[in-house]
Amino acid sequence: MFLLLLSIAASVTLLSGLIVTQTPADIIAAVGQSATLECSHQKTSYNQLLWYRQRGVGMQLIGYMYYENPTMEPDQDVKLEGSAKPGEKCKMTFPELRPNSSAVYYCVASDHGAVSNRTSEMVIGSLRVPTQSKFEASAKGGSDSRFQASVQSKLVAARIPAGRARGFCGSSAPLCSYDEAFFGAGTKLTVLDPNVKITPPTVKLLPPSDGECTNQKDKEAKKKTLVCAATDFYPDHVGVAWMVDSQKRDKGVATDSEALRRGLGYSITSRLRVPASEWLHGSTNFTCVLTFFDGTTYSDYAESISGKDDSAGGGFTRESFLRLTQSAKLSYAVLIAKSCVYAAFVAFLLWRFRVGCALEKKIKNEKCIKLCLVSGLKTCTGSLKI
Structure with a gap:
């Protein structure tokens, strides 16, 4: 079984119109249940539908339908029925799901060609493009198309020498095409873990x-x-x-x-x-x-x-930061100036207090001398500072 690695750096262009329709987009089921995927295409010159399984970065061929003739790869637990003709449906059915059935599955419309020595070019659709939500649909006034791919992309995913790759399909049978192969939007299948309850986000x-x-x-x-x-x-x-x-x-x-x-x-x-x-x-x-x-x-x-209203300066931008720092500097300078004035005022009060005390003491001494002179106590002058 050949595993084709998809190129992440592939180039993308849009196709006009829907080429491949694949339904449903999602399947969630329990172990042992059955599941069916359907696919149809509108490419009149194409008569082959291939089914791929994707896990991680690899694409693995499951089987293909050529007109009404199915061919399966070895060890597959699915069956193909229907037709690969344009406008008709091809079904892939899981009779009994297993835990390892969980994967993303793609239906591919391709021409039936022969292996050649040319370099193969795989062209695929958008891989699992998110479907439009009801929220988006109501906002736009449109309908909710869950199971329809509105756009498909033309993605050159790999260029591999035909001798090694045996064509893009990875099969030993001479069915590989080197024309464009159009992928459906994909079906994501999950087989539930019986020990985990379905829980919304x-x-x-x-x-x-x-x-x-x-x-x-x-x-x-x-x-x-x-x-x-x-x-x-x-x-x-x-x-x-x-x-x-x-x-x-x-x-x-x-x-x-x-x-x-x-x-x-x-x-x-x-x-x-x-x-x-x-x-x-x-x-x-x-x-x-x-x-x-x-x-x-x-x-x-x-x-x-x-959004955050910045009309009142609520947005913390570089300009508002500069304004804030300038305001802080100004406030600090004002605070320093006020502190200096206050210190000078306190120093003045202390000076006034000391001068007042000295003056009051001098006045008391003068009064005491006068009192001694009047009373005739000449001896008191020796103990006073005149």
Whole structure:
């Protein structure tokens, strides 16, 4: 079994129209249950549908349908039925799900060609593009198309010499095509852990740090980062979207490529970078929407915060910091000046007190001398300082 590694640095261009339709987008089931995936395409010159399993970065061929003739790779626990003709449905069925059935599955429409010595070019659709949430649909006034891929991408994922790769399909049979192969949007299948309960997420939206971008002089370059954290959910069938004043925002968004398992649940984070001026506009509303599939329905969990109003100087920018330090310096100088005046005043009071005491003593001495002279006590003058 050949495992095809996808190139992360692949180039992307958009296709016009929907080529491959794959349903459903998500399946959550218990061990032992059955599951069915359906696929159809509209490429009139194509007559072959291939099914792939993706775990991590690898794509593994399961089997393919050529017209109404299915061919399976060895050791597969699924069956193919239906037709690969344009407009008709091809079904892949799991009669009995196992724990290792959990994966992302892709249906691929391709032409039926022969192996050649040319370099193969795999062209695939957007891998697991998050579906539009009900929150987004209501904000736009549109409908919620859970099981329809609105856009497909043309992604050159790998260029492998045909002699080594045996074509993009990774099979020894002479069926590999070197024309474009169009992938469906994918189906995420999770076989539930019997010991873990289905749990919706807890969403927390964190505002930007006050100290972020305060040392940047260029106002245009200043950015603020909002962080959305969803925790303690199971299983990991989630999608994250950002809304700014009820309008979907894609620019500046960075979301974890997949949810991380933490204990019995999963967690995922997403970040939105916006111009500082937009955050410091108090009336702007920022919303993080996490769409969670529980096996039956899709539910949106939203958390919103408003921007920080900087009209009263509330935003702690470089300019406000400079104003604050200048004000602190001025206040300190005034305090020093007041302290000096107060010290001078206290020194004056002490001087007045000492001078007053000396004057009072001198007056008492003079009165005592006069009294002695009048009374005729000449001997008293010896004990007085005249």
